[in-house]
Amino acid sequence: MKDTAQPLISSPEGDLPSAxxxxxLLIHGRLRPxxxxxxxxxxxxxxxxxxxxxxxxxxxxxxxxxxxxxxxxTRARLVAAGIDEHAVELLNxxxxxxxxxxxxxxxxxVQVIMFNLGWLPGxxxxxxxxxxxxxxxxxxxxxxxxxxxxMTVVVYPGHEGGADEALGVAxxxxxxxxxxxxxxxxxxxxxxxxxxxxxxxxxxx
Ligand SMILES: C[S@@+](CC[C@H](N)C(=O)[O-])C[C@H]1O[C@@H](n2cnc3c(N)ncnc32)[C@H](O)[C@@H]1O
Numbered sequence: 001m002k003d004t005a006q007p008l009i010s011s012p013e014g015d016l017p018s019a020x021x022x023x024x025l026l027i028h029g030r031l032r033p034x035x036x037x038x039x040x041x042x043x044x045x046x047x048x049x050x051x052x053x054x055x056x057x058x059x060x061x062x063x064x065x066x067x068x069x070x071x072x073x074t075r076a077r078l079v080a081a082g083i084d085e086h087a088v089e090l091l092n093x094x095x096x097x098x099x100x101x102x103x104x105x106x107x108x109x110v111q112v113i114m115f116n117l118g119w120l121p122g123x124x125x126x127x128x129x130x131x132x133x134x135x136x137x138x139x140x141x142x143x144x145x146x147x148x149x150x151m152t153v154v155v156y157p158g159h160e161g162g163a164d165e166a167l168g169v170a171x172x173x174x175x176x177x178x179x180x181x182x183x184x185x186x187x188x189x190x191x192x193x194x195x196x197x198x199x200x201x202x203x204x205x
Contacts, residue, residue: 019196020116022186023152024050026200027112030150034058035111038102038144040095040137041065041129044121045074047114052083054112061088062102062110064095067127070120095137102144111149113141117165118156131165135172142181142201151201158194169199180204 017025024047031037031054039048042063051061065071071090078088091101095115115138117129138153145151157166173183181204187197 019154019186019198022198023047023114023116023154023200026152026198027051027054027114027150031055031059031112036060036106036109036146037062037112038098038110038114038141039063040098040113040115040141041117042074042090043070043116045070045077047116048074048088049077049081049083051112051114052078052088053081056083056087059087062091062098062106063088064091064093064098064101066092066094067120067123068092069123094133096133096140098137098144099140107144109146110141110144111146113145113149113151115141115151115153117154118159118162125160128159128161129165130161131168134165135168138169138172142176142203145201145203147203147205149203151203153199153201155197155199156194157197163194166194166197173199173201176201 033056035055037051037055039051042048042065048061048063055061063074071092075090093101117134119125119128141151153169155166155169156162176183182202184200188195
């Protein structure tokens, strides 16, 4: 297995990982070459690259984004890192369409799914994930997750619309059967602003 993770502690000062970093740490070590993974929000491609490196060689990554510019960034990042172009399918459509777009044999076979909500860093913030699309997408994604697979969701309650989205994710998570899923929620509790939060959904065998 490739070691794509950085050290657990995110800085020489020893402060705790960010929400995005927690997602990577939770995923690290779960993917093997040949596995299938899904990035529901490709953005600038950091998460897609992380997944592609973790499943190479022989694996497959599906990466969704509604913005063509985001997928162009992702493609450039993958090329710069030398990732085989056939290893990643860049899908210029909303993650809420995943059940229509993914190959049927991916159902129940995807080992890791990442959602990193909010807007594209560096953009004009005009395109942002929306609760009405995010929640159906998460529900569908849980069906495509393999038994024993992990899904992470990073939410941004401080973004416009993000508080509603965060509440929606919490409600969805709280309604899942404990016999089917184990769900954890990692967040900073002693800051007045609304910092990003990480959710982890593990699908029982
Ligand atoms: C925080 S960014 C993702 C960051 C990215 N994972 C990375 O590693 O750089 C959120 C992305 O979600 C995308 N997005 C918004 N609505 C979407 C939808 N319905 N389906 C898929 N992507 C969407 C935005 O275009 C934006 O690029």
